[in-house]
Amino acid sequence: MTILRPRFVFDLPVEAEVLTPENLCGVDAERAGRHTVAYGRRTRLLGELFEIDVERGEGLVLEGDFSRVKKIGRAMKEGLLVVRGDGGMHLGSAMSGGTIRVEGNVDAWAGAMMSGGTLEVAGSAGPYLAGAYPGETKGMTGGVILVRGDAAVRAGERMRRGLVAIGGRAGDFAAVNILAGTVVVFGSIGARAGAGSKRGTVVALGGMETEPLPTYQAGCLYRPLFLLPLLRFLADRGFPVTEAHRLGPYRRWTGDVTSLGKGEILTYEKPQ
């Protein structure tokens, strides 16, 4: 296990896409410290910014305040990365495998364009969770993102595949322009969810703060069977799934008719 702790409070952003298990696990502290990162506009050695310890155990552990450290776990392919605190922007972006566990919050673009692996966030997530960078047609294309707290605006934007589960509230424009994939929200969902979606599923377990867009049409009230293994999967990972969630029923809204129109929003409706 490789452990990194900041040597001082960063007053400039750090860009450290070198912070992956592939780069820092299985090497000694001195060698790990020779990697370079950007500190503001300057290039610095990793060892100048962080204390590095190598101990027995698995994975890469980041202890302390990493909220100004960007690109943690970026393009990570395998292994375990644990952040014992908050993570900065672009955490886990473009990752394709392995597991990242964040014990605090994450900033914008967490899991953006990831294609595989698992990103777990105990706190809340900033904007553009699982999203697509400007100019890109697809956001997340695979993997699982589990956020226990809230997610800010545009969670799941343009996602193509994969699962995003949000334990709290999702901000406005959740799952906007999604091509496919699933976004499950246990809290409420802000305005314009699923706008422009082609396919894909938004599951609103805590209700919607506004009516679905007029480009969504109300369908039946039923119990979608695919939710059963999905909810079991999430319950096994500590999400607050209730028997009522399992039983439903759910109102199915289909849209967005301004796009392909095969997307759906499933809103849990408490039986009267």
Add this chain to the structure above:
Amino acid sequence: MRLHGVEIEETYAEAFKMWGTRLLITAESPRWARIAAEAASGFAISVIGCGCEAGIEEMLPPERTPDGRPGTAVLLFAPSRKDLEAQLVLRVGQGVMTCATTACFCGLEGEEAVSVGGKLRYFGDGYQGSKVLGGRRYWRIPVMDGEFLVEDRFAIQRSVGGGNFLVLAETAASALASVEAAVAAMEPVGGAILPFPGGIVRSGSKVGSRYKFLSASTNSAYCPSLRSLVATELPETVNAVYEIVIDGLDEEAVRKAMKVGIEAAARPGVVRISAGNYGGSLGQYRFHLQEIVAGEGKEGEGP
């Protein structure tokens, strides 16, 4: 060897290679899960005439199914991968998808797999959709009570078909009582099924016949009514014979089922317990009765 006074013949049951899989069928209630399982595994008695052999392995409580609803585990066996895939598509499509409230999952793990949901999805006529969860793809096919959920691919594995033993008894009543007791003892064994009606075969067969168009025919050596006409295998006192056929996901499952079955079948009125031994012409596996009863099942008897 004698067990409870019954002769255990020094012979072996000849079994053959099959491909097998396990379906987990779930529904709103155990009743509907069983109805779907019975429909999917119906008329799957023998590969000779049914294309596959299938049976209900066990009823499953909600905590043991992928979607937390009551379920049924069904084992299905066929001679080849291709046959198994074809039978799965037919039986899941006709027997499970048509049945109210059901969903169908694969109950095996493994690399080798065949497409089931991936073929049935076209029934959705363009409105089907898929979801990937935990590395497994599920197809959602819209149907009139909501949606039918079926797994994309079903893992399959090399299996054993045609494990068997024969109960030779003094009367038809004592033969039936014996095999009924055996079936009751064998049904709880996991990984194995008894594909024949009630788990029991009355029309045991031998390989070949005097007719060119028929590959199997009545096991004349074990028909009491033919005792005076053929080279019989029946002692003087035997007037009825039943066979129990076992298919298993592996040799061990077949061996376990045979052991508990033979132990339960050895009871008053039974003269001998034998097995379908075709001199090597039928299959690649050999299950020696006396070794199984003695708990000495040999590994490596198969091909």
